[in-house]
Amino acid sequence: MGKDTFELAGQQWPKVTWYKMKGMRFVYLTLWAAMITSATNGYDGSLMNGLEAMASWNKSYNNPQGATLGLLAASMSIGSMLSIPVVPYVADMAGRRAGVVTGCIIMLFGVAMVSIGYHIALFVVGRIVLGFGLGIAQECSPLLVTELVHPQHRAVYSSIYNSLWYVGSLIGACVALGTNHIIGSEWSWRVPCLLQGIPSICQLVFIWTVPESPRWLISKGKLAKAKQVLAYVHAQGDEDDALVNVEFDQIQQTIALEKELENNNWSEFWSTKGNRHRSIILISIGFFSQWSGNGIVSYFLPTVLKMIGITNSNTQLTINLILSAVNVVSATGICFFVDYFGRRKLFLTSSVSMLVCFIATTIALARFDADLPSTNSNAAHTVIAFIFLYYISYNIGFSGMLVSYSSEILPYRLRAKGLTLMFFCVDLSLWFNQYVNPIALLNIHWKYYIVYCIFLVFEIFVVWKYYIETKEIPLEEIVKKFDGDSAVLGGAAASEKIQQITGQATEFDGEKAITTQVEYRV
Incomplete structure (x- = not known):
């Protein structure tokens, strides 16, 4: 395939420049109205890190830790899991845009409850409602992006979608760092909670500029x-x-x-060899996206930093901000090279690199238990350095391609249900992480990292065994990779x-x- 052409239906077609084509230019510039759903999700991840570091929030909720802190964080994933029975039918029956709108309306109710919350119960229920709405919107949005963009641009745009998680995370980190200076006021944590509703309001207004x-x-x-x-x-x-x-x-x-x-029901996912292969990828990528060790830092960075002696809230929030900025650059940057390197190579590189970084972090955390101040200082700096390197490694494969790869391996009839299956695994693993991680960190400290080192070895094997290359293959034609001569095309x-x-x-x-x-x- 030439550099200036792409393949579709066995033919070579000239590549286009998006900003030189009127309709494409308008749609691509307004497509952010669908893509910021991922940023809303990222804002929440950073928000929980920020709230956990704020004295005012901890005072409002009696310094939650362990199981209570886990429930506060995991409640959003519980809401997303509750949306599972509804999501594919909203996407397939009402349409992709209507699904985004439905999710945004529900999320706004959740934001109101979380922001008002004077009691843990109201905060938890609000996050469950927020997660329910996000569960609907976060599936309909990538479907709209994947199915609308030009074949030449599918890899870039569908990968950028999930990478925008870090844009939301960066904004959340900036807001939390800024409002933390509102000393002695509950508005230091209520303001970040209220601002979580702005993306949903923007989507309700601008999603109608994007074609169905x-x-x-x-x-x-x-x-x-x-x-x-x-x-x-x-x-x-x-x-x-x-x-x-x-x-x-x-x-x-x-x-x-x-x-x-073909049928269009859930039994399809295990009825044929090709669909069983797809199911293995969907289930594994859902769990790998959260069980690769990233869940520890994404939601409990202050707890990890306390393990290496960093207890100042401003220092914690500053590290969270810098980490979010690095993630934005690394996650979005790699999206432009997905079709150059290929999906399989990026997934393998990501998994192996994460294992190396996690082993190094585990050793450094273990060394921090020593009593020598110089050793502690070196170990702490090593942990921070490898947290950054780990996330760059994670972003090589699992940040952008989580949604894009899951979407493109599915035929149209199963695309909504397949993404629902994948997101269910994401939410299930998130729920486990957010509830279990703080308990494990509280009780076994750095030894908990060994669990993820072992799991990453298993992850590398599954990726090597089952993840196939879909580089530069048109969306409808990917079915041939799974179904061979029996592909419905x-x-x-x-x-x-x-x-x-x-x-x-x-x-x-x-x-x-x-x-x-x-x-x-x-």
């Missing part, structure tokens, strides 16, 4: 509107453009074939088996694919 997913429109029989959206975003409104016609035919026929030849790239079943003949006339579909019965 053309794949969802096709699935609902709105063919003319779907083609209009494809043409507007990918070809400056030209509905006769060759690429638009090839895309439209491939998407339409694939979705029609999926409805005719329409259009010019249809397999011989599908062509035989449907009576579909494909021929190429110059640069434009002409596909003939004859009536068939199954």
